[in-house]
Amino acid sequence: MIAPLQRALIAAEQPVLRAHGLSMWGYVVLSALDGQPVRTQTALAEFIGADKSRIIGVLDELENAGLLDRTRDPADRRARFVAMTDEGRRKHRAVQADIQRNEERVLARLDPADREAFLRALATLSALPPTDITG
Amino acid sequence: MIAPLQRALIAAEQPVLRAHGLSMWGYVVLSALDGQPVRTQTALAEFIGADKSRIIGVLDELENAGLLDRTRDPADRRARFVAMTDEGRRKHRAVQADIQRNEERVLARLDPADREAFLRALATLSALPPTDITG
DNA sequence: TATTGTTATACTCTATAACTATA
DNA sequence: TATAGTTATAGAGTATAACAATA
Numbered sequence: 001m002i003a004p005l006q007r008a009l010i011a012a013e014q015p016v017l018r019a020h021g022l023s024m025w026g027y028v029v030l031s032a033l034d035g036q037p038v039r040t041q042t043a044l045a046e047f048i049g050a051d052k053s054r055i056i057g058v059l060d061e062l063e064n065a066g067l068l069d070r071t072r073d074p075a076d077r078r079a080r081f082v083a084m085t086d087e088g089r090r091k092h093r094a095v096q097a098d099i100q101r102n103e104e105r106v107l108a109r110l111d112p113a114d115r116e117a118f119l120r121a122l123a124t125l126s127a128l129p130p131t132d133i134t135g
Numbered sequence: 136m137i138a139p140l141q142r143a144l145i146a147a148e149q150p151v152l153r154a155h156g157l158s159m160w161g162y163v164v165l166s167a168l169d170g171q172p173v174r175t176q177t178a179l180a181e182f183i184g185a186d187k188s189r190i191i192g193v194l195d196e197l198e199n200a201g202l203l204d205r206t207r208d209p210a211d212r213r214a215r216f217v218a219m220t221d222e223g224r225r226k227h228r229a230v231q232a233d234i235q236r237n238e239e240r241v242l243a244r245l246d247p248a249d250r251e252a253f254l255r256a257l258a259t260l261s262a263l264p265p266t267d268i269t270g
Numbered sequence: 271t272a273t274t275g276t277t278a279t280a281c282t283c284t285a286t287a288a289c290t291a292t293a
Numbered sequence: 294t295a296t297a298g299t300t301a302t303a304g305a306g307t308a309t310a311a312c313a314a315t316a
Contacts, residue, residue, distance in 0.1 A: 001261035002141045007184060008268035009137065041275065049142055051308065056276065078274040078315045106268050110256050117252030121245050126136035133143035133241050177297065186285065191299065213292045213297040 037083030165227040172218035
């Protein structure tokens, strides 16, 4: 049941992201940086369930677009501190608002009590460490 | 929230499927055939959200393993009627039982009311035509 | 020697376009 | 001419391994 739902939700996000000039991974990265920045790209990649080599092109694009900054950690010049810029925060909020507007429309299909429980359950399950699910 | 949950659930299914000698798509096809067989492979592919060319190798494997039959429709010799064999049904039930046992364990994290509402909401949303979600 | 970020390479998946056989 | 199934090819996405800089 989750698979077709996710497929449809991704399809719904696509035109919104395109309108904002963002890739799916770009949005995922910005979402991960929302709130707290991150000390290493490796940690960022692991957090979003991607390989460290996979996000480099994404970070390049986001940096070129002025949506985030990569600054070397003076204490360990190997590491690159990654943080959103103000423009990145604005962009992320705008995209998120567009996406959530559509999600609201979809969630309106549920009766209010189920909707609350659904989101609560989803939050609980998605926050579990993957090993708790794989066993 | 759905993306990481699905990733973890797929990771959990992988060893179970491997133990039964089934691929992910193989399991999806068997699940789709559970209950009613299908008159054409194209319809089957569309039903599971795949391209018709993508499931051919899967159908070959399942047929070679004796889990399904492909018989030509006498009324239209282009079409191939696809149906599970008894062994296919047994295999599907066995795999499904293993997978659901793990899902039960995960769902036990939710309190019973949320769990019921979660499954009900998921059934509602996953049954929507994709266009209802994309808008 | 180990780790961070990067690049290069290979591999897997998937989509698209031909091809056949039937209609 | 159109459709069902199949095959072949190309493209995207992903993982793996090698590399340079720093620790």
